Amino acid sequence: MTLVINILLWLVVGVLAGFAAMRGRVLLNDSAREGIVEFILLLPRIGIGVIGSGFIAEALPNEWVAPWLGPESGFLGVVIATLGGALTPGGPVVGFSLGAAALKSGAGAPQVIAYSTAWALYAIHRLLIWEVPMMPARVVWLRAAVSLPLPFMAAALAILVARP
Amino acid sequence: MAFTAAATVYARDGREHFFTILIGDVTLFAEMLPKVLAGCLIGAFVTMLLPREMVARWVGHESGFTGLLIAAFFGFLLPGGPITIYPVAGAFLVMGADAGAVVAFIVSWTLIGYTRALVWELPFFGSDFVIWRIIEALPLPIIAGLLARIVVRAGFQYREKTQ
Numbered sequence: 001m002t003l004v005i006n007i008l009l010w011l012v013v014g015v016l017a018g019f020a021a022m023r024g025r026v027l028l029n030d031s032a033r034e035g036i037v038e039f040i041l042l043l044p045r046i047g048i049g050v051i052g053s054g055f056i057a058e059a060l061p062n063e064w065v066a067p068w069l070g071p072e073s074g075f076l077g078v079v080i081a082t083l084g085g086a087l088t089p090g091g092p093v094v095g096f097s098l099g100a101a102a103l104k105s106g107a108g109a110p111q112v113i114a115y116s117t118a119w120a121l122y123a124i125h126r127l128l129i130w131e132v133p134m135m136p137a138r139v140v141w142l143r144a145a146v147s148l149p150l151p152f153m154a155a156a157l158a159i160l161v162a163r164p
Numbered sequence: 165m166a167f168t169a170a171a172t173v174y175a176r177d178g179r180e181h182f183f184t185i186l187i188g189d190v191t192l193f194a195e196m197l198p199k200v201l202a203g204c205l206i207g208a209f210v211t212m213l214l215p216r217e218m219v220a221r222w223v224g225h226e227s228g229f230t231g232l233l234i235a236a237f238f239g240f241l242l243p244g245g246p247i248t249i250y251p252v253a254g255a256f257l258v259m260g261a262d263a264g265a266v267v268a269f270i271v272s273w274t275l276i277g278y279t280r281a282l283v284w285e286l287p288f289f290g291s292d293f294v295i296w297r298i299i300e301a302l303p304l305p306i307i308a309g310l311l312a313r314i315v316v317r318a319g320f321q322y323r324e325k326t327q
Binding site: 005006009010012013016017019020023027030031032034035036038039042043047051055096097099100103109113116117120121130131134135136138139142143145146147149150153154157158161 | 169170172173185186189190193198199200201202203204205206207208209210211212213248250251253254257263266267270271274275285288289293296297299300301303304307308311312315316320321322323
């Protein structure tokens with residue numbers, strides 16, 4: 001699957017490079033150089049981020065997660081799930097596997113949705129590792145701030161729209 | 165923080181476990197590199213190729229509700245991970261997209277982007293759950309974009325002073 005994504009991405013790169021080439025070699029070279037320079041600048045930060053987050057996730061006590069998020073936990077469970085999502089470090093594997101594990105060990109579906117939504121939107125490590133280096137910091141904080149209520153809305157919708 | 169966590173794992177679980185994780189992470193990092201490079205290149209090409217007036221018209225301050233819809237749709241369409249999305253979002257911003265549209269774009273990619281759901285979420289949760297979650301997430305990018313515009317209208321400065 002990751003190969004398919006890679007092929008897709010590089011197809012997009014190829015098409016864009018083709019358009020750039022049609023507008024002239026200088027444009028093509030300038031764009032390519034700019035992209036590569038940015039890539040080199042990002043490398044060390046991403047390296048530390050990826051390797052560090054693996055260890056952080058491993059150091060977390062996983063067995064705490066499930067009991068807090070049960071279907072009986074209601075709104076409080078959603079709040080805890082949202083907080084937990086914001087604080088869960090690591091890549092998609094960590095977030096989704098914790099969510100799935102919680103679901104299997106009896107967490108409520110709306111709580112799990114709140115958890116994965118919060119984790120996807122404003123996991124703190126992701127803001128710091130990915131967004132801040134690549135975007136103006138004020139836009140990042142604005143985005144995080146307006147995202148705050150979204151996990152609650154997702155959980156509320158999950159309660160309204162019955163699960164198939 | 166990364167070093168503390170690494171030290172904790174080393175002390176608690178021993179040397180062998182430490183290296184298993186380290187090797188796993190380094191492999192993950194190596195697998196990411198082509199995607200990171202592709203993301204940076206897409207960001208650079210998009211900046212050079214898309215006429216600024218077009219971006220400003222489609223997703224700029226004056227774009228209104230349609231701009232948010234377009235931005236959310238792009239977020240859904242664009243493949244790749246955070247490494248791809250943030251450079252592209254940054255490029256949109258430089259080219260005159262407003263904060264609301266950029267927020268809608270990122271939130272949409274995060275919550276309803278199909279690559280993420282296919283690659284990561286589906287194996288863990290199964291298709292019923294994922295489709296159900298995505299249905300609930302559909303209105304959220306628009307809501308986030310509208311909220312961002314409200315905050316900006318209330319006087320929040322998001323552009324760097326040099327611009």
